[in-house]
Amino acid sequence: xxxxxxxxxxxxxxxxxxxxxxxxxxxxxxxxxxxxxxxxxxxxxxxxxxxxxxxxxxxxxxxxxxxxxxxxxxxxxxxxxxxxxxxxxxxxxxxxxxxxxxxxxxxxxxxxxxxxxxxxxxxxxxxxxxxxxxxxxxxxxxxxxxxxxxxxxxxxxxxxxxxxxxxxxxxxxxxxxxxxxxxxxxxxxxxxxxxxxxxxxxxxxxxxxxxxxxxxxxxxxxxxxxxxxxxxxxxxxxxxxxxxxxxxxxxxxxxxxxxxxxxxxxxxxxxxxxxxxxxxxxxxxxxxxxxxxxxxxxxxxxxxxxxxxxxxxxxxxxxxxxxxxxxxxxxxxxxxxxxxxxxxxxxxxxxxxxxxxxxxxxxxxxxxxxxxxxxxxxxxxxxxxxxxxxxxxxxxxxxxxxxxxxxxxxxxxxxxxxxxxxxxx
Amino acid sequence: xxxxxxxxxxxxxxxxxxxxxxxxxxxxxxxxxxxxxxxxxxxxxxxxxxxxxxxxxxxxxxxxxxxxxxxxxxxxxxxxxxxxxxxxxxxxxxx
Numbered sequence: 154x155x156x157x158x159x160x161x162x163x164x165x166x167x168x169x170x171x172x173x174x175x176x177x178x179x180x181x182x183x184x185x186x187x188x189x190x191x192x193x194x195x196x197x198x199x200x201x202x203x204x205x206x207x208x209x210x211x212x213x214x215x216x217x218x219x220x221x222x223x224x225x226x227x228x229x230x231x232x233x234x235x236x237x238x239x240x241x242x243x244x245x246x247x248x249x250x251x252x253x254x255x256x257x258x259x260x261x262x263x264x265x266x267x268x269x270x271x272x273x274x275x276x277x278x279x280x281x282x283x284x285x286x287x288x289x290x291x292x293x294x295x296x297x298x299x300x301x302x303x304x305x306x307x308x309x310x311x312x313x314x315x316x317x318x319x320x321x322x323x324x325x326x327x328x329x330x331x332x333x334x335x336x337x338x339x340x341x342x343x344x345x346x347x348x349x350x351x352x353x354x355x356x357x358x359x360x361x362x363x364x365x366x367x368x369x370x371x372x373x374x375x376x377x378x379x380x381x382x383x384x385x386x387x388x389x390x391x392x393x394x395x396x397x398x399x400x401x402x403x404x405x406x407x408x409x410x411x412x413x414x415x416x417x418x419x420x421x422x423x424x425x426x427x428x429x430x431x432x433x434x435x436x437x438x439x440x441x442x443x444x445x446x447x448x449x450x451x452x453x454x455x456x457x458x459x460x461x462x463x464x465x466x467x468x469x470x471x472x473x474x475x476x477x478x479x480x481x482x483x484x485x486x487x488x489x490x491x492x493x494x495x496x497x498x499x500x501x502x503x504x505x506x507x508x509x510x511x512x513x514x515x516x517x518x519x520x521x522x523x524x525x526x527x528x529x530x531x532x533x534x535x536x537x538x539x540x541x542x543x544x545x546x547x548x549x550x551x552x553x554x555x556x557x558x559x560x561x562x563x564x565x566x567x568x569x570x571x572x573x574x575x576x577x578x
Numbered sequence: 579x580x581x582x583x584x585x586x587x588x589x590x591x592x593x594x595x596x597x598x599x600x601x602x603x604x605x606x607x608x609x610x611x612x613x614x615x616x617x618x619x620x621x622x623x624x625x626x627x628x629x630x631x632x633x634x635x636x637x638x639x640x641x642x643x644x645x646x647x648x649x650x651x652x653x654x655x656x657x658x659x660x661x662x663x664x665x666x667x668x669x670x671x672x673x
Contacts, residue, residue, distance in 0.1 A: 225636075314634075314643075340665040476666050517647055522627060524627075525626045526623075528620075533620065
């Protein structure tokens with residue numbers, strides 16, 4: 154029964170990258186939308202192949218083969234040691250086969266996050282190369298530490314720190330890792346042409362299809378529910394009856410974040426901002442994932458409210474203060490809200506006999522690992538790749554659009570903008 | 579580049595010193611471009627993480643661990659701030 158339940162949950166997970174890709178595509182320019190969608194498909198394909206062939210070996214499964222170090226009497230589990238090419242994995246309902254299936258989709262979800270930050274200027278070949286690096290090296294390493302029986306997940310057992318680092322739905326493994334990769338890509342690519350004026354004032358480049366963005370949010374909700382349930386069942390041995398709490402918490406977190414984003418933009422700009430509210434929704438899903446099985450519904454709502462507020466202001470700080478051009482708001486939504494969600498587990502979570510102080514310390518150690526190890530690793534990898542292959546499209550490609558430049562045809566060939574449509578009547 | 583042995587060096591040593599000079603010129607070029615500060619930012623991030631790991635291995639009491647983890651996090655914040663500033667600056671000058 155649990156196998157079937159897990160399988161159904163895993164089968165819902167691809168809706169999360171589907172929804173996110175619509176969000177990203179809708180928030181970009183129309184002249185790069187086909188390129189954005191093709192990039193997403195290529196990323197999902199590259200990461201699935203790379204993860205099954207290599208990544209899964211290092212990501213490992215809880216209780217599976219791993220390379221360990223014995224330091225001061227404590228066993229440090231650093232990296233998985235499963236066979237390459239999923240060799241020897243039994244496809245008979247084993248936990249390992251379900252973990253492989255789930256992570257084949259989640260690694261793609263992590264890798265499409267940087268595509269959003271590099272939209273309208275990141276070429277297809279480096280997108281695939283960067284995704285390959287993420288899926289084969291960076292993601293499996295951190296996934297093993299948290300979900301594969303690695304040292305972060307074992308902080309409680311080995312060092313008596315809370316119940317170890319906890320992340321049910323992948324706030325850290327998927328979203329913060331992806332969000333940090335997005336930050337690295339945005340740094341390397343620089344802003345789009347015309348994004349900033351000569352005096353440094355940012356220009357608004359609105360998304361071309363906000364309806365697709367909203368539809369993407371709804372699709373993502375279904376995918377997230379599957380992801381949170383599958384993660385809780387597979388990595389934290391949650392009882393099936395407890396899944397109701399996971400579903401309620403997921404919805405409440407997204408709801409709180411979206412509504413607070415609507416309220417803040419209404420107060421600040423006089424009208425609700427649809428794109429920021431959509432980002433708030435996704436930010437709530439991201440933040441709520443970490444502790445969806447271990448917090449009360451009220452705590453999930455609170456997590457969402459803070460995440461929505463954080464996303465609303467972070468988007469503005471990155472764009473206006475730090476000159477980071479992130480068309481889809483991926484850094485704020487995935488890295489910013491993700492880190493908050495991880496800390497919220499320590500503040501509001503109830504995990505076995507772990508104290509709040511101990512659990513918060515475990516979560517902080519996880520966050521410092523993300524910033525201190527994963528960010529240099531991902532950024533170093535992207536910088537090296539950018540020296541080997543040109544990341545950014547040339548100047549003419551910027552105004553021509555990625556569709557025509559890289560694919561040879563636009564996404565909307567019959568879509569003509571008439572200048573008189575913008576004349577006030 | 580002046581070799582350590584002064585002018586009475588064999589030609590082989592001079593060749594070596596010239597090569598070393600080229601290497602130093604290349605490195606100083608990198609330093610001028612601001613890559614060094616970005617690298618320093620990444621190294622600070624890494625150092626902060628190592629402090630956190632050291633706290634786990636070397637210390638046992640909760641209070642000491644909290645202090646070391648906070649120190650490691652502070653070093654990481656410094657590194658992140660340095661990275662953000664270095665990536666922010668060229669954008670300002672280019673725009």
